[in-house]
Amino acid sequence: MELQETIRTRRMVRTFDPDRPVPEEALDRILRNGTRAPSAGFSQGQAWLVLRGPELAKFWEFGSDAVGDTVRTAPLVLVPFSCKSVYLERYAQPDKGWTDQDEARWPVPFWHIDTGMAAMLQLLTVVDEGLGALYFGIVPEQVQPFKDAFGVPGEYEPIGAIAIGYDAETEKRNLTSKRRPIDSLVHYGQW
Secondary structure, X not given: OOHHHHHHHOOEOOOEOOOOOOOHHHHHHHHHHHOOOOOHXXXXXXXXXXXXXXXXXXXXXXXXXXXXXXXHHOOEEEEEEEEHHHHHHHOOOHHHOOOOOOHHHOOOOHHHHHHHHHHHHHHHHHHHOOOEEEEEOOOHHHHHHHHHHHOOOOOEEEXXXXXXXXXXXXXXXXXXXXXXOHHHOOOOOOO
């Protein structure tokens, strides 16, 4: 699939075919493409938790508050994590010029931004593989119980979750709002 077609056809899918697992080759490509995202200082402060089979039932105990029941039909969920400490440690190395790990040096949390870019590459790869996906959040009060249940180290934070599988939506959602016009979003030279 051409990149423009992948971008144009990418959308969020909320119902999946539970009887069609994601092929291993597709999963491998989805994961590997996530590692190709930009990473400040090449810090690479991301990690992923791959959940399928019996692990999914356990995940949905914590991850279902933000989605409808049909999303539970996904045969695969990826949870992308960011790790702030990896970035702070990287930028305290001599080639970066900082000698401390002061978080105040960061105008925005690049650890989350870079992980979000990685997730976007994965969402595009999903489309390229002929699959569907839904990116959704884990509600704040469930984050720590989720991390505890899956043994996630304390310094790693989930930025959301991605349900993946074959699209089984019988009706495509008819959105009541339309995409905002490009001229209301882009400003040349000044706002």
